[in-house]
Amino acid sequence: MGESIVMSRREFVTSAALTAALPVTAAEAQEGIELRWLEGVPTYCPGATLGVPWKQGTQPRNQIFAIVDSDGGRYPVQSWPLATWPDGSLKWSAHALGASTLPLKKLRLMSGQASAPPKAVTVQETSNTIVVDTGVLRATLPRTGEVFLTALERGGRVVLEQGQLVSLRCNAPELAEVGGTQQQERRVGKVELLTVEQAGPVRVVVKIEGRHSGWLPFTVRLYFFAGAESIRIVHSFIFDGDENKDFLSGLGVRFTVPQTEPLHDRHVRFAGEEKGLFAEAVRPLTGLRRDPGQAARTNQIEGKPAGELAQNVAKNLERIPAWGDFTLSQLSADGFQIRKRTKPGHAWVRAAAGRRASGVVSLGGVVLGLRDFWQRHPTQLDIRGGASERATVTAWLYAPDAGPMDLRFYHDGLGMETHAQELEGLDVTYEDYEKGWGSPYGVARTSELFLWALETTPSREWLNTLTEVVRRPPQLAVSPAHLHAAGVLGDWSLPDRSTPTKKAIEDQLDYLLETYLRQPEQRRWYGFWDYGDVMHSYDTDRHEWKYDIGGFAWANSELSPDLWLWTSFLRTGRADIFRLAEAMTRHTSEVDVHHIGRFAGFGSRHNVQHWGDSSKQPRVSTAAYKRFYYYLTADERTGDLLRDLLHSDERLLTVKIGRKLAPGDSPQAPDPACPTHQVNMGIGTEWxxxxxxxxxxxxxxxxxxWRDRLVAGMQSLGALPLGWRSGGGRYDLTTGRFVGPGDKESVSHLSAVFGAIELNSELLALLTVPEYEKAWLDYCIWYNAPHGGKPLNLGESHSRATAYAAKRKGDKALAERAWQEFFSGAAGYGVHTELAFTKITGPAVLNPVEEGFGLSTNASSQWGLAAIQNLALIGEFLPPTLPVAKPGRRGR
Incomplete structure (x- = not known):
């Protein structure tokens, strides 16, 4: 197997220099691959990026691409490779389109030269600054200091300046806890490193790294697109405080806005729910006792200069209050409030209220938007000094109005001081508890913002258009048919309802997806740390998910809901599934994983708090769930998180993972029998x-x-006497090989349900390691076979392992056995003929909710994956009639 040439994205873009626009014939426009917008063609696009897969051997790694439409238009596009096949051909490519105020319809991606953008985005680097010019905006970024954006200019005029990252740190979550002396300090993010990751001509990416005056490491990426009057901002931070004394009480992005207009020509806007707007001036002219004139009132309402005022108002303008400060605070998913005041030292006045704000604030031509605003409450938007020459606009990712964030562990240990007592806790609440191991140290969160610098105050209609971008950024994708033809990301097929049995399975897939699409709203699974995750288990007595019971609360990727959602998107192309999977990936890859500290690279098992469980697991942080989002969107932050995991096996030297299953065998102590470079490692959930x-x-x-490390692990696993059935063994970190003993059967029902089946499907398609393939197929066939009359758990789920072996071996009898296992419902659902929700209302619940058989994240995820993979692998052996469901025990 030969070496592949490694080329950076910057080198690739340079080698694929864009040329002037070329005409496209009608025949050419029909070639290539159709690109589609997830939520329909946007009327305005500030720039967009997507990933596209390619079948092995069909595209050279350095292929040059163009984007065309059916009318002969050729659009500027910047392309770079994301991944290659073993033969060096292109596997995934990324493509960026510049900004457009015109609808981009019927786009196709094809090989060929792209046109040059009319206004290319450029980068100039000096020892002290980086200057990025989109052709409309010019941004100056300092390499160090407490400002990450010195100035943003348009047409030679400074529209905003002094971009800063701000945080507030408090010594206690409540006044009573410190005896009446609650202290808060302001911290500012200090830039330590500035890197140009991509240098145009359609897309420029600048990465900023630093810390907030000694705490909260951050990474901020600024995205600039050719011809854009906006900047996309992706902000990530890591919590590195002591949760018992360091309480985050505010985290925001702030800009200073120079102002010269008369106070009555300074316009404030907040986007409410749907198309609603709060729109006022700093000094209002309407509703006065004296009329300034119809034209003046109309102009002010429309956000235009008022013009000449009636004399009886003009002479007394200074007697009209000027409202310099405005705040919109969204402290829950169901309510926001807008307040204003004239200036500090004077009372706030209630201005308006509503349910769910869209997260957009405008002061004149400066528009700042925070995505998932109400979903990730508490959030806040501030304008300060609107009546002065230098106002500030702040988007608070965590709202100061909410009070300090409390990340302390949720109980006092409940008397669990010994391992035996910890086992008792595990037995009754399913929570792995060990004192000090439920710390949030090292968890992270990423937020997405958009910043526009317009020439004037936007019209109400245009601000609504910008708000829609913040709510749902335009996302390009390729069709499920193309994704499937490329042969990427595991075993799956397109939906097929051609027979009654296939229809029944497809209908149940839709039903279970609908269940999870509805649950976040019904259960209010929203909040700064929570949004994107789902719950693990349901309490039918309370008609409530077990949000407060030990290891039954937040799912934290348990049994692969992420994988189920992403695979469902691949085969359907549905935007609602994409958005749910996107939110889950953003959450589970950041909040459920420790990024620094003693647990770095490991995720936390499911718990009442996302980081609360003492069982730290690679199965939670696995790259298997993140790869989808990275390849479909080319998201750089996700790329960072994937790379952060490369050496996390070394963490096993100091953290022995797993649940407390055996008395006297605390899983938190390393094995003293291991040499310093060796660890005990399980196959499925770890390797x-x-x-x-x-x-x-x-x-x-x-x-x-990395290929060689994979092969070393595969070869050595295949050489173990019992292979996969051994469950794992001693692992050498230096060589990447298992060194034994592997001669005792130790099978866990969890080994294959955290992406292992999907991973092995990819590995065995890419690498020829006969001994590993034999060991894996042996395990796939053996798992659901009779074992002394006692079946192993999750039999329904493992039907897809049987199906994989049947497909690989061409074994019809094995395929028929797999379908029997699937329809058995063992530790799952079976296939239901009636798919309905029962609505629970009245005093039995706080709010109306829907219940159905699909309220188990383990069972839903695993049934969904089994259904999808069985249809893809052995669909031709599906029974013509639907067997009667016989649900077995619901197991872990």
Whole structure:
């Protein structure tokens, strides 16, 4: 297997220099691949990026691409490779389109030269600054200091300046806890490193790294697109405080706005729900006792200069209050309030209220938007000094109005001081507890913002258009048919209802997806740390998910809901599934994983608090769930998180993972029998989770070190006496090989349900390792076979392992056995003929909710994956009539 050439994105873009516009014939426009907008053609696009897969051997790695439409238009596009196949051909490519105020319809991606953008985005670097010019905006970024954006200019005029990251740190969450002395300090983000990751001509990406005056490490990426009058901002931070004394009480992005207009020509806007707007001037002219004139009133309402005022108002303008400060605070998912005051030292006045604000504020031509605003409450938008020469606009990712954030562990230990007592807790609440291991140290959160610098106050209609971008940024995608033809991301097929049995399965897939699409709203699964996750288990007595019961609360990727959602999107192309999967990936890859500290690279098992469980697991942080979002969107932050996992196997030297299952065998102590370079490692939930990161890095870079590490692990696993049935063994971190003993059967029902089946499908398609394939197929066939009359757990789920073996071996009898296992409902659902929700209302619940058989995240995720993969692998052997469902025990 030969070495692949490694080329950076900047080198690729340079080698694929864009040329002047070329005409496109009608025949050419029909070639290539159709691109589609997830939520319909946007009327305005500030720039967009997508990933596209390619069948092995069909595109060279350095292929040059163009985007055309059916009318002969050729659009500027910037392209770069995301991944390659083992033969060096292109596997995934990324493509960026510049800003457009015209609808971009019927786009196709094809090989060929792209046109040059009319206004290319450029970068100039000096020892002190980086200057980015989109052709409309000019941004100056300092390399160090407390300002990350010195100035943003348009047409030679400074529209805003002094971009800063601000945080508030408090010594206690409540006044009573400190005896009446609650202290708060303001911290400012200090830039330590500035990197140009992509240098145009359609897209420029600048990465900013630093800390908030000694705490909260941050990474901010600024995205600039050719011809854009906006900047996309992706802000990530890591919590590195002591949760018992460091209480985050505010986290925001702030800009200073120079102002010269008369106070009555300074316009404030907040976007409410749907198309609603709060629109006022700093000094209002309407509703006065004296009329300033119809034209003046109309102009002010429309956000235009008022013009000449009636004399009886003009002479007394200074007697009209000027409202310099405005705040919109969204402290819950169901309510926001707008207040204003004239200036500090004077009372706030209630201005308006509503349910769900859209997260957009405008002061004149400066428009700042925070995505998922109400979903990730408490959030806040501030204008300060609107009546002065230098106002500030702040988007608070965590709202100061909410009070300090309390991240302390939710109980006092409940008397669990010994391992035996911890086992008792695990037995009754399913929570792994060990004192000090439920810390949030090292968890992270990423937020997305948009900043516009317009020439004037936007019209109400245009502000609504910008608000829609903030709510749902335009996302391009390729069709499910193309994704499937490329042969990427596991075993799946397109929906097929051609027979009654297939229809029944497809209908139940839709039903379970609909269940989880509805639950966040019904259960209010929203909030700064919570949005994107789902709950693990349901309490039918309370008609409530077990949000307060130990290890039954937040799912934290347990049994692969992320994988189920992403695979469902691949085969359907549905925007609602994409958005749910996107929110889950943003959450689970950041909040459920420790990024620094002693648990770095490991995720926390499901718990009342996302980081609360003492069982730290690679199965939660696995790259298997993140790869989808990275490849479909080319998201740089997700790319960072994937790369952060490459060496997390070394963490096993100091953290022995797993649940407390055996008295006297605390899982938190390393094995003293291991040499310093060796650890005990399980195959399914550990090695496969790590292998997903190594596979991704090999694909991304072509670096054969990671291929060789995969092969070493596969060969040595295949050489173990019992292979996969051994459950794992001693692992050498230096060589990447299992060194034994592997001679005792130790099978966990969890080994294959955290992406291992999907990973092995990809590995065995890419690498020829006969001994590993034999060990894996042996396990797939053996797992659901009779074992002394006692079946192993999750039999329904593992039907897809049987199906994989049947497909690989061409074994009809094995395929028929797999369908029997699937329809058995063992530790799952079976297939239901009646798919309905029962609505629960009245005093039995706080709010109306819907219940159905699908309220188990484990069962829904695993049934969904089994259904999808069985249809893809052995669909031709599906029974013509639907067997009667016989649900078995619901197991873990």
């Amino acid at each position: 496969c989770s790590l292998a997903a990161a190594w596979l991704t890095e090999w694909e991304r870079t072509g670096d054969t070190h």
